Amino acid sequence: MDTARQPDLTRQDILDAAFCEIHRCGFQAASIANILANTGLTKGALYHHFPTKQALGLAVIDEVIRGRLEGLIFKPLRESERPVEMLLEIIATIDRKVPSDFVMLGCPLNNLMQEMSPLDEAFKERLGGVLGVWQKTVEGALKRGQKQGEIRAEVDYKAAALFVVSAWEGCIGVAKSMQSPKAFSICMKQLHGYVQGLMTAKAEKGRHKGG
Amino acid sequence: MDTARQPDLTRQDILDAAFCEIHRCGFQAASIANILANTGLTKGALYHHFPTKQALGLAVIDEVIRGRLEGLIFKPLRESERPVEMLLEIIATIDRKVPSDFVMLGCPLNNLMQEMSPLDEAFKERLGGVLGVWQKTVEGALKRGQKQGEIRAEVDYKAAALFVVSAWEGCIGVAKSMQSPKAFSICMKQLHGYVQGLMTAKAEKGRHKGG
DNA sequence: ACACATCCATACCGGTTGGTATGTAATGCG
DNA sequence: CGCATTACATACCAACCGGTATGGATGTGT
Numbered sequence: 001m002d003t004a005r006q007p008d009l010t011r012q013d014i015l016d017a018a019f020c021e022i023h024r025c026g027f028q029a030a031s032i033a034n035i036l037a038n039t040g041l042t043k044g045a046l047y048h049h050f051p052t053k054q055a056l057g058l059a060v061i062d063e064v065i066r067g068r069l070e071g072l073i074f075k076p077l078r079e080s081e082r083p084v085e086m087l088l089e090i091i092a093t094i095d096r097k098v099p100s101d102f103v104m105l106g107c108p109l110n111n112l113m114q115e116m117s118p119l120d121e122a123f124k125e126r127l128g129g130v131l132g133v134w135q136k137t138v139e140g141a142l143k144r145g146q147k148q149g150e151i152r153a154e155v156d157y158k159a160a161a162l163f164v165v166s167a168w169e170g171c172i173g174v175a176k177s178m179q180s181p182k183a184f185s186i187c188m189k190q191l192h193g194y195v196q197g198l199m200t201a202k203a204e205k206g207r208h209k210g211g
Numbered sequence: 212m213d214t215a216r217q218p219d220l221t222r223q224d225i226l227d228a229a230f231c232e233i234h235r236c237g238f239q240a241a242s243i244a245n246i247l248a249n250t251g252l253t254k255g256a257l258y259h260h261f262p263t264k265q266a267l268g269l270a271v272i273d274e275v276i277r278g279r280l281e282g283l284i285f286k287p288l289r290e291s292e293r294p295v296e297m298l299l300e301i302i303a304t305i306d307r308k309v310p311s312d313f314v315m316l317g318c319p320l321n322n323l324m325q326e327m328s329p330l331d332e333a334f335k336e337r338l339g340g341v342l343g344v345w346q347k348t349v350e351g352a353l354k355r356g357q358k359q360g361e362i363r364a365e366v367d368y369k370a371a372a373l374f375v376v377s378a379w380e381g382c383i384g385v386a387k388s389m390q391s392p393k394a395f396s397i398c399m400k401q402l403h404g405y406v407q408g409l410m411t412a413k414a415e416k417g418r419h420k421g422g
Numbered sequence: 423a424c425a426c427a428t429c430c431a432t433a434c435c436g437g438t439t440g441g442t443a444t445g446t447a448a449t450g451c452g
Numbered sequence: 453c454g455c456a457t458t459a460c461a462t463a464c465c466a467a468c469c470g471g472t473a474t475g476g477a478t479g480t481g482t
Contacts, residue, residue, distance in 0.1 A: 024329075025330070026237070026239070026326060028237070028239065028240045029239045029240070104329060105329055106325060106329070110325070110384065110388075111325060113384070113385075113387070113388035114317060114321070114322060114325045114326075114384055114387065114388065115237060115325075115326065117387060117388040117389075117390065118235070118315060118316055118317070118387065118390070119236070124388070124390065127388060128388065128389060131385070131388060131389070159397050159398075159400065159401055160401060162385070162394060162397055162398055162401070163378070163382070163397075163398050163401035163402065165385060166378065166381040166382045166384070166385040166386075166398045167374070167377065167378035167381045167382075167402075168381065169381045169384055169385060170377040170378045170379065170380045170381020170382065170384065171374070171377045171378075171381070173321065173324070173325055173377070173380055173381065173384065174324075174342070174373070174376060174377040174380060175377075176324075176325065176328060176329065177321075177324035177325065177328040177335070177338060177339065177342060178328075178339060178342070179328065179329070179335065183373060186370050186373055186374075187370075187373055187374050187377045189370065190370055190371060190373070190374035191374065191378075194405050194408075197405075197408050
């Protein structure tokens with residue numbers, strides 16, 4: 001039946017619409033009424049599945065944002081046997097793998113971090129958790145690369161990972177504020193160069209043959 | 212007289228309080244009532260000096276934020292005869308020259324860009340203007356450094372400048388979301404390394420003697 | 423001293439906000 | 453089948469929002 005009750009599907013619809021609205025307007029400016037208008041549902045549905053607006057926001061982080069980053073970045077990076085190559089490839093191709101409105105509207109994770117981390121402890125924890133996974137994943141990639149002799153031994157891979165993630169978010173942020181996908185590409189290319197600069201001469205040379 | 216009327220001082224009080232409130236809550240969540248409560252003034256004063264909340268926000272950008280960046284970064288960078296040294300020094304010491312709440316609350320410019328650029332054309336223009344000055348200033352420093360033989364000839368100084376500014380904002384942003392001044396220092400040190408990587412071997416070597 | 427513009431305070435307004443109380447229809451279970 | 457629980461819709465609320473209309477106090481030019 002078409003109009004049958006499907007609570008978890010309803011819940012997902014709300015989550016998706018909330019993600020979209022938050023992505024466009026930020027969390028605080030996100031309107032419950034707008035979210036519901038985009039789903040065709042009403043407040044009864046929303047407040048049945050989520051006790052407060054904050055809980056809805058946290059669920060968006062855990063179930064939507066984290067999931068997307070997981071599939072797009074974390075998982076490939078963890079599972080690759082040549083993590084440095086994979087990191088470079090992701091950085092080089094991310095501008096084509098992501099819908100263009102993700103440059104115009106910014107990284108959903110970064111947007112929320114900037115807005116909510118100083119204001120709400122719960123948000124800060126969840127967002128910091130996702131960011132921490134990102135950082136640890138890059139860290140692991142660099143560490144493994146160091147063991148494989150692709151990353152120079154003297155590189156502080158923890159600091160480098162922190163910087164990669166920071167610069168990454170910075171590139172999206174500036175490109176967003178310029179409303180320019182082109183600036184994003186240029187910027188990420190420089191980040192690509194930074195990571196290459198961490199590599200041993202041998203590994204860097206061999207890369208071009210392999211690629 | 213103490214309670215005498217001083218319109219431009221009143222205006223400045225409003226601007227300062229607005230800057231502070233916006234820095235804490237963002238522009239949209241910034242409450243006119245809060246701003247006024249912190250000044251002891253009322254709406255009559257505010258709407259006498261500024262026609263709308265948007266105009267107040269734009270004035271904060273032009274008169275407060277731009278001024279601070281000008282004094283802290285732009286001016287030293289423009290006026291130095293050894294711009295690359297100066298850029299490195301600013302990057303290395305910025306974490307000590309700025310009050311700690313600027314890490315906890317983020318860069319006021321970046322905060323507003325992330326929040327408002329996709330939403331409001333006027334904001335996007337003003338913010339983009341300030342960001343453009345920043346970018347051009349770094350660009351000029353790198354370009355002059357190239358002429359002086361400190362920056363390698365093959366470096367794309369425009370792209371590098373864009374990346375420096377992006378990574379810079381990214382470092383503040385991530386440090387803010389972690390609520391960690393320490394992370395900011397670590398991150399900026401990596402950016403310092405990136406800029407050093409743009410230098411010629413000779414210039415980089417001479418730097419440690421000179422410093 | 424008078425007229426007038428500037429400067430600011432007070433009171434008020436319609437609209438929107440997140441949240442709730444109530445009602446009702448569908449579903450799962452014994 | 454009967455009943456309790458789940459899953460929503462509807463109507464409503466106080467609080468707050470940015471903005472305005474009005475009025476009075478303070479200079480300022482003449």
